[in-house]
Amino acid sequence: MQTVKMVISGAVNAGKTEFIKAISEIEVVSTERRATDDTKLIKKETTVAMDFGRIAIADDLVLHLFGTPGQKRFDFMWEILSEGMLGLVILVDSTRPETFRETNRIIDFFVSYRDTPYVVAANKQDKPNAWSPDELRLALRLPPHVKVLPCVAAERESVKQVLLELLYVILQQSEE
C-alpha cells in the first residue's frame, strides 16, 4: 500500500479543518481543543495538533491530508508535516487582511528553500467583503505563476476544485 500526502496550511481560523472535513472519507481526526491564549479572542475551538483526513484512491493507494495547527506555538509541527509532501494548499481567510502577513510567513516557510508545488485558496468567498482572488494575489504579492483560487471550504465541490488545481500543478512537475 502506497500513501501520498498533501498539506493544508494557513493562518489561524483560515478554514483548514473545514476544508479537510469537506472531502475526507473518514471522520477527520482533528484535535480540537478549547482555544487558549490569543486565539480564544477569535474562536472557541482551535486545532491543537493537526487535522488528518484520508481519501482512498485505489486498493493500493491512499491520499492523506494533513492540516497544520493554526497556533504559532505548534510551528515545529510544520517541518514534520512537510516532509515528503506531494503538494500544499495555503488557505487564506479572504475577509481578514490582518492574517495576510502571517500567510506570507507560512508560504515562505514551506516554499522558500524547496520547490514545493502549491496553490493559494481564497477561502470564505461566500462572505460579504471577501477579497477576491485577484485582490489577494496583489495583497500577498504572489508571483504570476502561482494559482489563486476562489474557495468555500464547507462546499465539497469547491474543495475538489482546489485539490484538482493543485494536482494539475503537481502533474506539470511530475516525471514520466
Next chain:
Amino acid sequence: MALVGNIRDFSLSDFLYLVDRGYKTGCLHLNRLDESASLYFDKGKLITASRKDHAASVTDLLIQKNKLTSLQASDALVAQRNDGGANLSQVLLQREYISREELQKILQQYIEESVYVLFGWPDGEFRFEQNQRPEVTSPIMPVPLPVEHLIMEGVRRIDEWGRIKDRIPSNDLVVKFVEQPGDKAKGVQLAAEEWRVFARINGKDTLAEISQKTGLSEFDVSRIVYGFLTAGLVDVIKKPKPLPVMATGRPMAEPPRVKRGLVSRIINRIRGM
C-alpha cells in the same frame, strides 16, 4: 462590495500597491479617532484626496491662493452645472481661467500634503469602495498621480522600524530588481541617497553589503529598500543556501519527483468524488 481592514495590519503603501497593480477605481476611506481622509483613484492613479474639515472645492482652494476671482468661480460653477460631463477642474481649464500646469501644481501640492500625513498613522480603519467617484467640485488633478510617487515619499516619512522589519527581516537578504518593472521606475523621483542605493542593486549584494559599499547606515539602507520594495521596483530574496537541516538533524529533503501516472490516478479519483 468593499475591501475593509486596518492599516496597522495591511499598510497604506500595501494598499496603494494593490490599487495600482489592480488598476482600481474607487475611494479609499480612512478613519482614525476623530480624523478621516478619502483618497479617490481612477484606474490605479490618485485623482484627488481630502481630509475631514479640509474638504475644499477646487474653486475655494484657488480663491484662497489668489489664483481665481469669486466671479470666475461662480461663473465656472454655473457652466459646470450646465455641462453635466465635465468636472469643475476641467471647466476652469476650458474657460482658461488658469493654465493646466499651474492648476496641476497647486492641486498636486494640496493633495500630496493631505496624503503624506496618513503614512504617519500607526493604525486606522480603511474601507475601499469600488467605483465610488469624487464630487464634481473636488480638487481633481488634470494629471492623475502614479502611486509609486506617493509610496516613495510616504516611506521617506516613516521611521517605524517594526514595519520595515516586517518586510525586510534581516540584512543578509539579497536585493534584486523585479523582472518586469514596466514603466514603474518612471513615476519615481529619487533623492541622492536613494540613488546611491539604487545604483548598487545587482541581484547579488545583500543589504549589509550595500550598506558597506555606500557608507549608509543599515537602517537607512533598509528604509530605502523598503520604499523600492513597496513601490514594486525590487524584491528581496534569500541568499541561496545549502538545504537547511531539520531539528531532527536530517537535511530537508527535496520534494519527491512523482510519477505522472500516480498523479493522474489521484486526479481521476477526485474528479469522480
